[in-house]
Amino acid sequence: MKVSVTTISVAELDVDLLLIPRTREQADGTMADLAAGFGGSVRRSAPDFTGDPDNSLLLYPETGSARRVAFVGLGPSDRVDAESLRIAAAHGATMARSAKAETVGIALDAWDLDAEDAAQALVEGFVLGAYRFDRYRTDARDEGSLQRLVLQATEKDKAVRRGAERGRVVAECVSSARDLVNLSPDEKTPTLLARAMERSAKKHGYVASVWDRAIIEEEGMGGLLAVNRGSTEPPTFTVLEWMPENRRNDHPVVLVGKGVTFDTGGLSLKSTLDSMDAMKSDMAGAAAVVGVMEAVARMELPLYVVGLVPASDNRPGENAYVPGDVVRMHSGKTVEVLNTDAEGRMLLADALSYAKTYNPEIVIDLATLTGAAVVALGQHAAAVMTPEGASSAERVAAMTTAGQRSGERVHPLPMFAEYAKDIESDVADMKNVGGRSAGAVTAAKFLEHFVSYPWIHLDIAGPSFLKKPLPYRPVGGTGFGVRLLVEYLRGFADRKRG
Numbered sequence: 001m002k003v004s005v006t007t008i009s010v011a012e013l014d015v016d017l018l019l020i021p022r023t024r025e026q027a028d029g030t031m032a033d034l035a036a037g038f039g040g041s042v043r044r045s046a047p048d049f050t051g052d053p054d055n056s057l058l059l060y061p062e063t064g065s066a067r068r069v070a071f072v073g074l075g076p077s078d079r080v081d082a083e084s085l086r087i088a089a090a091h092g093a094t095m096a097r098s099a100k101a102e103t104v105g106i107a108l109d110a111w112d113l114d115a116e117d118a119a120q121a122l123v124e125g126f127v128l129g130a131y132r133f134d135r136y137r138t139d140a141r142d143e144g145s146l147q148r149l150v151l152q153a154t155e156k157d158k159a160v161r162r163g164a165e166r167g168r169v170v171a172e173c174v175s176s177a178r179d180l181v182n183l184s185p186d187e188k189t190p191t192l193l194a195r196a197m198e199r200s201a202k203k204h205g206y207v208a209s210v211w212d213r214a215i216i217e218e219e220g221m222g223g224l225l226a227v228n229r230g231s232t233e234p235p236t237f238t239v240l241e242w243m244p245e246n247r248r249n250d251h252p253v254v255l256v257g258k259g260v261t262f263d264t265g266g267l268s269l270k271s272t273l274d275s276m277d278a279m280k281s282d283m284a285g286a287a288a289v290v291g292v293m294e295a296v297a298r299m300e301l302p303l304y305v306v307g308l309v310p311a312s313d314n315r316p317g318e319n320a321y322v323p324g325d326v327v328r329m330h331s332g333k334t335v336e337v338l339n340t341d342a343e344g345r346m347l348l349a350d351a352l353s354y355a356k357t358y359n360p361e362i363v364i365d366l367a368t369l370t371g372a373a374v375v376a377l378g379q380h381a382a383a384v385m386t387p388e389g390a391s392s393a394e395r396v397a398a399m400t401t402a403g404q405r406s407g408e409r410v411h412p413l414p415m416f417a418e419y420a421k422d423i424e425s426d427v428a429d430m431k432n433v434g435g436r437s438a439g440a441v442t443a444a445k446f447l448e449h450f451v452s453y454p455w456i457h458l459d460i461a462g463p464s465f466l467k468k469p470l471p472y473r474p475v476g477g478t479g480f481g482v483r484l485l486v487e488y489l490r491g492f493a494d495r496k497r498g
Helices: 027-038 040-048 082-099 115-129 158-182 190-204 213-219 222-228 276-281 284-298 344-358 371-377 392-406 417-423 439-448 482-497
Strands: 002-006 017-022 056-059 069-073 103-107 148-152 207-211 236-242 253-257 259-263 305-314 326-328 334-336 362-367 382-385 410-412 455-459
Touching (some): 002 115, 027 069, 040 056, 115 158, 158 190, 158 276, 158 482, 190 207, 190 236, 190 284, 207 213, 222 305, 222 326, 222 344, 236 284, 253 284, 253 482, 259 276, 284 305, 284 362, 305 344, 344 439, 371 439, 392 455, 392 482
Parallel strands (some): 017 103, 253 362, 259 305, 362 455
Antiparallel strands (some): 236 305, 326 334
């Protein structure tokens, strides 16, 4: 979708649909003021528009250049923020689809927000709200073809253009992650997923290197190989790299994404309803890393960033790993397997161990790791965890701030030393599961055994895949983590500039 910025007046903007977001306080006055540009239907319809968040009004104006005008409510003016703009713009995208509009304009008003942030939020919300995954539909939905979005500003402003362009790029990279998650499992085996990452790297200008089974065995990634034992498809380990000449960090930020392309649970077989039927999404962490790498490269962020994606499916094949197996990991530590459905932490542990070779400035992993995180936080936030210590509050605060700014919220869970007792083993260095309580935390404590650097763990199991839509988040893959980490990395780059 093409996105542009114009200073043409709203009455002169030639589009199929013009979206005018307005607060509750603006509703009456705005309708009266715009009547001169669009005709009496605006004035007559004024009582039907309250400016509440769930309120909208579609009109066919008698005058003006726009074929349709839609007022979209933002709620009280003192509660307008970037997230309310995203939601309003996404609602407008739904209206545009219904109207089969090809060109859409959005009026940028003087809300009490930074103009650049407001522009980014409106474009992000619209593009994400317009997203559809129709790859497997034999009959395309009759929703028209959205081709162009025009952001209308009152005056020329480079900040507005920067925000609009960033919003477009970030939303498109989120859409890339959504597409990967939504793919049929037979189209994203570990090998096919690796090829998709290679295509992405070639298209967007970063580097992708794919390890086959022989290299994985040579590197001693016992956790990844154990998970893969029941599969007919070989594992892969993909290294993604963005290292611009103007980078501000000598040591990279490393992003690790869980790439379980389909999770049956292995011999600890999952039930189908509300469990295995959504397990094509168990590589959502890997998809998010791809989306972030695309965004970093397209935005030419001045940071050295590495992505690591260990990939395998988890199936109950004839040679599948079994409860009771003891696995020697990449780090050399041993793990007693008590549940083969706790497979994500096995391959993540190998990737986290390998990340040490980069002497990283910080490592962040994203994983659809535990149902416990869903029970704790639902679909509205991801769990963020980091080892207890002098800098832990600072790390959590930076990620929480990025979540608030991006709209992809995170909430901290503790990693107290006492939780490590739950994964102590009688026969190995540790076991791969704790008890029923604090499952998200004990999974993080397991991963902590394999890190020796600043590290943040994001359990994205709840918000990464939806069965009911939320504003600008569709049913299926949401691409959660892309906007969060792009915002985090932008802040990281700013801090490195000093």
